[in-house]
Amino acid sequence: MAEMSKRRLSKILVNSDLPLLKKISDQAEALAEIRVERAPQTSLVMMKAKDSVSTQPFYMGEVLVTECTVSINDKFGIGVVIGEQPERAYRMAAIDAAFNAGLPIVKEWGPLLIAEEARLAERQNMESARVSESRVNFDTMEEFHDQH
Amino acid sequence: MGYVAVTGGQAAIETANNLTQWYRLKDSDRSLKVEDIEHQMRQLINRVMGEGGLYAPEYAAIAVKQAEGDPAEAAFLMRAYRSTLARNYYSETIEPEKMRVIRRISSSFKDIPGGQILGPTYDYTHRLLNFDLRDENHRDALNQILDHLSIDPKHMSVKLTFQKVTDLLREQGLVGNPDPQEQKPFDMTRQKLTFPASRSARLQALSRGETGAMTALAYSSLRGYGAVHPTIGELRVGYAGVAIAYPYDEKESLYIGEMMLTEVETINSFTLNDDGAITFRLGYGLVFGQNETKAIAMAILEQSLETKGKSPTQDEEFVLLHIDSVEANGFVSHLKLPHYITFQSKLDVLRQSRKISMEQKKNEMRDFKGQEV
Numbered sequence: 001m002a003e004m005s006k007r008r009l010s011k012i013l014v015n016s017d018l019p020l021l022k023k024i025s026d027q028a029e030a031l032a033e034i035r036v037e038r039a040p041q042t043s044l045v046m047m048k049a050k051d052s053v054s055t056q057p058f059y060m061g062e063v064l065v066t067e068c069t070v071s072i073n074d075k076f077g078i079g080v081v082i083g084e085q086p087e088r089a090y091r092m093a094a095i096d097a098a099f100n101a102g103l104p105i106v107k108e109w110g111p112l113l114i115a116e117e118a119r120l121a122e123r124q125n126m127e128s129a130r131v132s133e134s135r136v137n138f139d140t141m142e143e144f145h146d147q148h
Numbered sequence: 149m150g151y152v153a154v155t156g157g158q159a160a161i162e163t164a165n166n167l168t169q170w171y172r173l174k175d176s177d178r179s180l181k182v183e184d185i186e187h188q189m190r191q192l193i194n195r196v197m198g199e200g201g202l203y204a205p206e207y208a209a210i211a212v213k214q215a216e217g218d219p220a221e222a223a224f225l226m227r228a229y230r231s232t233l234a235r236n237y238y239s240e241t242i243e244p245e246k247m248r249v250i251r252r253i254s255s256s257f258k259d260i261p262g263g264q265i266l267g268p269t270y271d272y273t274h275r276l277l278n279f280d281l282r283d284e285n286h287r288d289a290l291n292q293i294l295d296h297l298s299i300d301p302k303h304m305s306v307k308l309t310f311q312k313v314t315d316l317l318r319e320q321g322l323v324g325n326p327d328p329q330e331q332k333p334f335d336m337t338r339q340k341l342t343f344p345a346s347r348s349a350r351l352q353a354l355s356r357g358e359t360g361a362m363t364a365l366a367y368s369s370l371r372g373y374g375a376v377h378p379t380i381g382e383l384r385v386g387y388a389g390v391a392i393a394y395p396y397d398e399k400e401s402l403y404i405g406e407m408m409l410t411e412v413e414t415i416n417s418f419t420l421n422d423d424g425a426i427t428f429r430l431g432y433g434l435v436f437g438q439n440e441t442k443a444i445a446m447a448i449l450e451q452s453l454e455t456k457g458k459s460p461t462q463d464e465e466f467v468l469l470h471i472d473s474v475e476a477n478g479f480v481s482h483l484k485l486p487h488y489i490t491f492q493s494k495l496d497v498l499r500q501s502r503k504i505s506m507e508q509k510k511n512e513m514r515d516f517k518g519q520e521v
Contacts (some may be wrong), residue, residue: 005400006394006397006400006401006402007391007394007400007401007402007403008403010402010403010404011389011403014403014404014405042233043233043234043235043236043237044202044230044233044234044235044236044237045235045236045237045238045239045390045392045404046235046237046238046239046335046337047203047239047242047390047407048238048239048240048241048242048333049241049242049243049244049409049434050241050242050243050244051347051348051351051432051434052244052245052312052314052315052411052413052432053314053326053413053430053431053432054326054327054347054432055326055327055328056326056327056330056331056333056347056348057241057330057331057333057348058333058334058347058348058349058351058352058355059333059334059335059336059337059348059352060242060351060352060355060356060434060435060436061197061198061201061202061203061352061355061356061436062201062202062203062230062235062337063202063203063204063239063390063404063407064202064203064204064207064230064233065237065404067236076395076396078394078395078396078402080237080392080402080404081404081405082203082390082404082405082406082407083204083205083206083405084204084206084207100396124248125304125305125306126299126304127250128248128303128306128307128308129299129300129303129304129306130297130299131249131250131251131265131267131308132265132300132303132306132308133297133298133299133300133303134251134265134266134267135263135264135265135266136263136264136265136266137258137263137264138258138264139258
């Protein structure tokens, strides 16, 4: 679990149920003082996208995010999430800081976070499976006449 | 002529604002829930987010409610709001190739690797008013739909990510190889748009352009006031993950969520490359949400601007300056504001001209009568 990349961890945290985030960040709060460095606030992220024709990037517009920075034992943690979600941003920052500060409790979170990751994959697979039912084959009339 | 101050209007303005709210609510017995607008008016929300240049579905829903459903006013509210916020991050480059697709079609190739997926679309639906919506019960309707949306267990492991059709064409040498050196994009929200505009500036302007204006201009190009009549190589709608750099370790990145995008690649005419090979010319469109007509229009206009000619859609100043919803609406509706000085000067000119012409007429008449004598 210690090797989990920040990208993977943040993807789980962005999509997790809020009660789970609350539960595990409360555990961190019970063990160490969480200092709010920057309270949750809304800000913007400019979206850079790749134009697949020129393969060069361009800015397509901004996305609203909520961001929060906290620290535990002088180790910072950050939570940034799309939309106005102050509590999630704070909980994400606290969990990130707990990892960065190396709180022993994080070892216990591993299985919970991995189970949450599996639930997200399951949800996405369900959606993909539903969408897959609208797969279609187009036949031209030439082929139709060839077959009949 | 001088400046004329309008006084004594504060109470009237307050009344006007209250009247707007009264007209918004007077014939209803309940207030619209922002959540309902956000989730059940997807197409409108997507338009407002795109034209406002701000991806924030909940805020777009508030804007729609506040604007009583006027997309231009709602986009204006979104632009005004975004200008109050700090921009603290730039995203890592989004690559729609990796998007989790919910719809993907090609009108150029019937057999695209991975197949064609209709996804959510009205394209094949009879345009008949559905009166059942009048008394729709949310739970019953959803359950009924879920009963019809069967899931084949073998599809549970299907990953809906696909290689791009254009990449396949590129592999076959049918599309030119672009410059591998990444250039810094232009940002029209920070820099003044000047002409000729760079490709990245054009794409940014088009991506936040007004759907109707872009559709009208793209339509004109198809009908002969331009040179572009493409086929769709690929249209895809899906979720793209967004990440930013992790501030405490440059090797790491932070995932912040996913957003829905519509991407279109069109196949146009042929072009002669620098190396002498004939290849396809492609058009590109990428917009917020599911907004397919705008994405196609973007690809048409982008390609039209890449070609030389005298048609309106080949004039980038004409296209890029006139597709902006906020600018266009602001400029047209500013005519409602006091123009007393402007009009007074017109009136003065008219009176002066009439006076001169009357005198001229009088003189001519006198001369004529003098000749008669």
